Amino acid sequence: MKAHFEANPPEIGDLLILAGFQAWLNTYMLVRVVALRPRGVIEVSHPGQWTGVTYYRTGTSTTSPTGQTTLLPYVDAVAKHLELGRLTNLTYEQLRGMLEAEGRSGSSSE
Secondary structure: OHHHHHHOOOOOOOEEEEEEOOOOOOEEEEEEEEEEOHHHOEEEOOOOOOOOOEEOOOOEEOOOOOOOEEEEOOOHHHHOOOEEOEOEEOOHHHHHHHHHHOOOOOOOOO
16 A cells, blocks of 8 residues: 555545455445645544544554554545445455456456
8 A cells, every 4th residue: 555655645635445344344435635644644534433534655544553444545446336434335246346347356456
């Protein structure tokens, strides 16, 4: 993630995807960048399930860096199935189908 966010730094107002992998669920939510803090910290509009609203460029939460919530780049194939600030459960099969429908591989590190 860090390499992506350094090569493509988010700007205030950009949409990103927050992914949580707690309690046997895969949850995703659209969030908006509301502030860019020192040291590359990204502040988003909505908190993860057990995290705050600030994330490092690595995608990890500043309040729970060893937690299971990750800030991800915006991917249209997935984002069009999500809502701003609302958690959506998606299976790996659903994600793979979304990415394959857009001609992207779910196994790459794009």
